[in-house]
Amino acid sequence: MTDYTKSLDRAFEQMPDYLTTDVRFSIPEPEVIIEGKTTVLRNFLEITDTINRDPVHVLKYLMRELGTAGKIDGTRAIFQGKFVTQTIQSQISAYVDEFVICSECGRPDTELVRNDRVLMLKCAACGAHRPIRKRRVRTAQSKDAIEEGGVYDVKIIGVGKKGDGFTHVDKYTIYVPKTIKGEIVSVKVNRVSGTLAFAEILERKSQEST
Numbered sequence: 001m002t003d004y005t006k007s008l009d010r011a012f013e014q015m016p017d018y019l020t021t022d023v024r025f026s027i028p029e030p031e032v033i034i035e036g037k038t039t040v041l042r043n044f045l046e047i048t049d050t051i052n053r054d055p056v057h058v059l060k061y062l063m064r065e066l067g068t069a070g071k072i073d074g075t076r077a078i079f080q081g082k083f084v085t086q087t088i089q090s091q092i093s094a095y096v097d098e099f100v101i102c103s104e105c106g107r108p109d110t111e112l113v114r115n116d117r118v119l120m121l122k123c124a125a126c127g128a129h130r131p132i133r134k135r136r137v138r139t140a141q142s143k144d145a146i147e148e149g150g151v152y153d154v155k156i157i158g159v160g161k162k163g164d165g166f167t168h169v170d171k172y173t174i175y176v177p178k179t180i181k182g183e184i185v186s187v188k189v190n191r192v193s194g195t196l197a198f199a200e201i202l203e204r205k206s207q208e209s210t
């Protein structure tokens with residue numbers, strides 16, 4: 001063993017435990033398939049087991065966030081409507097942030113407890129005890145995923161090199177030909193490629209002076 005690896009070993013020994021706890025907490029990637037008019041989350045129970053939360057609670061959350069009906073079917077969850085993996089994944093992450101991760105120490109070793117009628121997150125690791133935060137209101141524009149075929153109202157914030165207007169929604173840059181900076185337009189996304197989305201204009205809503 002070299003001095004270098006010896007010192008690495010020592011460094012690991014001196015690390016506090018929570019670093020390794022964080023690494024072990026990896027949520028299984030959602031296995032999402034669209035079947036007809038429904039979306040099947042095949043490993044739903046595996047996910048709720050991993051995050052150690054009541055499947056019914058998680059299901060209700062997802063139904064509310066996705067704005068659709070759903071049910072648990074064996075180890076799977078089935079939702080009405082078509083949702084891409086990324087949409088489901090971002091909602092699960094949002095659930096974990098809100099109902100699993102301790103806001104004090106960042107560890108997932110928590111449980112939900114009801115205190116009178118207030119839902120509290122209790123951390124086994126650091127002892128923190130906090131009410132579940134009020135959720136911010138989500139709108140179509142603050143959803144985490146832009147979907148092909150989706151219609152969004154956006155404000156064009158600039159014009160790209162090729163002359164197409166563009167805007168940002170979360171991590172996405174949406175290009176909309178024939179628009180100008182400051183316009184508020186209703187667009188339909190035709191193609192998503194990585195964090196780039198290409199849309200066509202459906203309707204001009206208004207224009208803000210820039």
Ligand SMILES: [Zn+2]
Pocket residue numbers: 102103104105106107123124125126127128
């Ligand atoms: Zn904690």
